[in-house]
Amino acid sequence: MSSENENAEPAAPEPPEQLALIRETVRRAKVPRAKPRTWRGAALAKELPVARVLVNKGVLHLDQYFDYAVPEELDADAQPGVRVRVRFGAGAHRVREGRREGGGLIDGFLVERRAETDYGGALAALASVVSPEPVLSPETLALARAVADRYAGSLADVLQLAVPPRNGRAEAKPSPEPLPSPPAPEAGSWARYGRGAAFLEALAGGGAPRAVWTALPGPGWPDELARAVAATLGSGRGALVVVPDGRRAARVDAALTALLGDGRHALLTADSGPEKRYREWLAVRRGSVRAVVGTRAAMFAPVRELGLVALWDDGDSSHSDENAPFPHVREVLELRAAHERCGFLLGSTSCTVEAAQLVESGWALPLIADRDQVRRAAPLVRTVGDGELARDEAARAARLPSLAWQTVREGLKSGPVLVQVPRRGYVPRLACEHCRTPARCRHCAGPLQAPDERDLRCAWCGRGAPDWHCAECGSTRLRARVVGARRTAEELGRAFPAVPVRTSGRDHVLDTVPARPAVVVSTPGAEPVADGGYAAALLLDGWAMLGRPDLRAGEDALRRWTDAAALVRGQSEGGTVVIVAEPTLRPVQALVRWDPVGHAQRELAERAELGFPPVSRMASVTGRAEAIAAFVAGAGLPPDVEVLGPVPLPVTDPGRPRRPGDPPVGESWERVLLRVPPGSGAALAAALKSAQAARTARGNTDQVRIRVDPLDIG
Incomplete structure (x- = not known):
């Protein structure tokens, strides 16, 4: 068989100790050695010759790492966190199972370099390093794994949300030098709230306070968020603010610029365009900027030394992602606050039931103005009944x-x-x-x-x-x-x-x-x-x-x-x-x-009396009646699960735009709700993920859609 490139110079021989290691591994496993699919005869890296890769395949039965050999030519660039391309198929080996999947080149992230592999056969080599820029940090990887486990999804799907698509022109430009930490601001209008000034002092002092903030009416909430960010930056740490839409992101952006000047924060919204947004994201990843304001996707922004995560208006449906596994910004930021031991601020002029539960459980403290302040700031509200409207000329x-x-x-x-x-x-x-x-x-x-x-x-x-x-x-x-x-x-x-x-x-x-x-x-x-x-x-x-x-x-x-x-x-x-x-x-x-x-x-x-969320955890399973009945019966659900349904779903209206999760037009689907008490949510998510992975591995074509913590439960 001819080589891939007849004019290429012969590859350097593999080191004797590496050959001996591979031969001994093959002999023990009694598996014939498979030649690398893309780097035939390539010499391996002398140190840490194994790359553990997460391939960009969102199917659940492939939600694990795969081992590849690191060619000597890619040794310098193939560092943890970079994007790579690999041959995923014959010669691509599953960690701890030794099975082979699919075929063709596919993108992925290099997660770890290792001295040896758990697989007993020969490894395929990395095809290429897409870019030497490390875009996946250990903190982002750990957060993505926690989010995938919570929502019964795959790690690859979460990383699709967490790491933006590459833009070569933005990557080639250097990021600015980081500015020194600004001085801590005065409490300002935060003094109107009972513990507001103390909250800012804790952030400025390097603490990690957690609070649910009910903002007073008026246009001043962007300035108050900006002061919280400035207090965190003053302690030498980073801050992240997530808002529902670009309009409100622009207001917080303007407030931060007025308070701190240019160059101290990044704005991550879809309105910026792919190149500018990726350039801003890289500045955050490289540590040039330590403060981020953005919409939903910014919840994963790789802020260095994170000191505060803040969310505005958590009841807005824009905070719930419509791509699998459908994470909610509030839950993701709670996970970040716990994993990275940083402050947490949940603000709104209103208050959701989930926010009230955070206060009632003691996880967060309330920041509320007294009634005199509320009466002065709020407008006079008058009511008109619908019966009066019908009688009114x-x-x-x-x-x-x-x-x-x-x-x-x-x-x-x-x-x-x-x-x-x-x-x-x-x-x-x-x-x-x-x-x-x-x-x-x-x-x-x-x-x-x-x-x-x-x-x-x-x-x-x-x-x-x-x-x-x-x-x-x-x-x-x-x-x-x-x-x-x-x-x-x-x-x-x-x-x-x-x-x-x-x-x-x-x-x-x-x-x-x-x-x-x-x-x-x-x-x-x-x-x-x-x-x-x-x-x-x-x-x-x-x-x-x-x-x-x-x-x-x-x-x-x-x-x-x-x-x-x-x-x-x-x-x-x-x-x-x-x-x-x-x-x-x-x-x-x-x-x-x-x-x-x-x-x-x-x-x-x-809701506590009735056992409804957020007091309980719920998941919805939708699909054709026969499919969801078989899925629920074989899912191995926790013993304390309560099955509600099935109930028929409304037939999709052909006259309106389709939304993610809608059944196909003309098909009759049903939904089952699965409810578990507090403490069993992780077990429910694990059971659903395992059952769905088994279905996809068998090639089952009947669609069954899972959503943990659905917003709409009727």
Whole structure:
């Protein structure tokens, strides 16, 4: 057989001691020696000739390390943490099992150099070192392994989230020299919170305090986060801040620049572009920068000597990754705080049940302002019941009760007014005006809609429904279940023709608006910041948020209302918020009192009685009925597991974009929930991972999807 390169010079012979070692290993294992697939006859490295590699294969039955030989030519570059390419197939050997898999070249990370291997046969050699830049640190590897184990996922999948794709131009540029540590800042507005000043002092002194921080309403939270980061940098350590989106990352970025100047922190967001983002990430990995502000993927940022991890608004769904194994930023940062013994700060203007549990368990201390501070900072909140809205003459003209109408008129005298609408669009879904039964197509049961006020049509099959009547009560009158932002903006534009009306939503999100009078119609999470604060705010269609069939419906509604109301001026400046929702409901009352912590504590107590998360641990298993029944039966689940279900999943709506985890269009899937008490979560994840690995190893083609700690459990 001819060599791969006829003109290549003959390779140097292997050292005699290395040959003897390989021959003795082969003789004992009684396995015929296999020639390396890509480095035929290549001399091996004289020291530590074995490379332990994690291949970039996310399948669970390959979630382990593989040993490869290190050619002498790659000895200098093949260091732990670098990216490599290997021949994965015949000649690629499984650690401790000696089996061979697949074929072809594949990317991977070199995890460790060793003097010997556990495998009894000859090893394939590393094909190449992609780059000598070490991008995988031991701390990141340990964190990724902990995350994979917690979420029943593979290490390769987690590292796909943790290490960004390589960019050669960014890698070739040197990173700047690190700046000296800045002086510790004054407590500033942190003094408004009970233990706030002490928290900053602990960070500046090299401590690792853990706290759940309920921020006061207003635009000042980015400055307070910046002070916490500056205090940590002053102690000679690094800091990491994760926020839900690029808009809020930009606000924290601006606050840090104003406090510390340029060059002391990196901004890691998707908006930066791949080259700039990778260049910033490398500056962090090389130790040139010790502070990071970013969105979800920044939770794995390799900050040197980490002293603080901070998360803003942990209830935002953006913090839950939609790629396997679906980690949540809050849980990952908790793991980092424990593994790296650093400080932890969880902040929001609201409070999630998980945050309340951290305080109740004693793992973190609360940072809350006293009631006098809250009353001065929060706006006046007034309620309007949905029954009053239905009887109100003004509602028929502009879908606003008289109180809301008056609030808008008064607010426009001194500044902009915010109007929060639960969704974008025009009139996406309709329901019976009398009993509110959703209006559905008689042919396919799809939802009926009247786009741009035209005739009724099905959103799924497109058929018209001119003679629709309610199947429950017989009524022929319809109402919009949720009127979208565009329709609301049109109504308000007709009501206030002399005032500009602006919209902010998914397709066009405003960052800021000036202090001039204007009506700003926004969907939740897209509210722009107003210079000097909004004069007033309307929170419309509260029943639509609270009526979702979800365990977190009340918590999410209160969080969205609180985020919007926090942008309104305080009571002392005349700020007013009107919420259109049933006044007696608990989330509405919590907003009126501005008591998100009390609401979270009561929710936690109720979930503890019922055994719901976060008091228990849950996992969802979805797939075809036969597949999930066989999976659950053979999974070897812990003895204290409780199986809830199966229940059918809704058929995927062809009219909306598909999301990760959706069943294939047209297929009927079911879901099973597995619940275990505290202390058994690790055993449940291990059992699910083992069972899924066995299925993939057998080549089972029936899809079974696993999600540990699912956000939506109905």
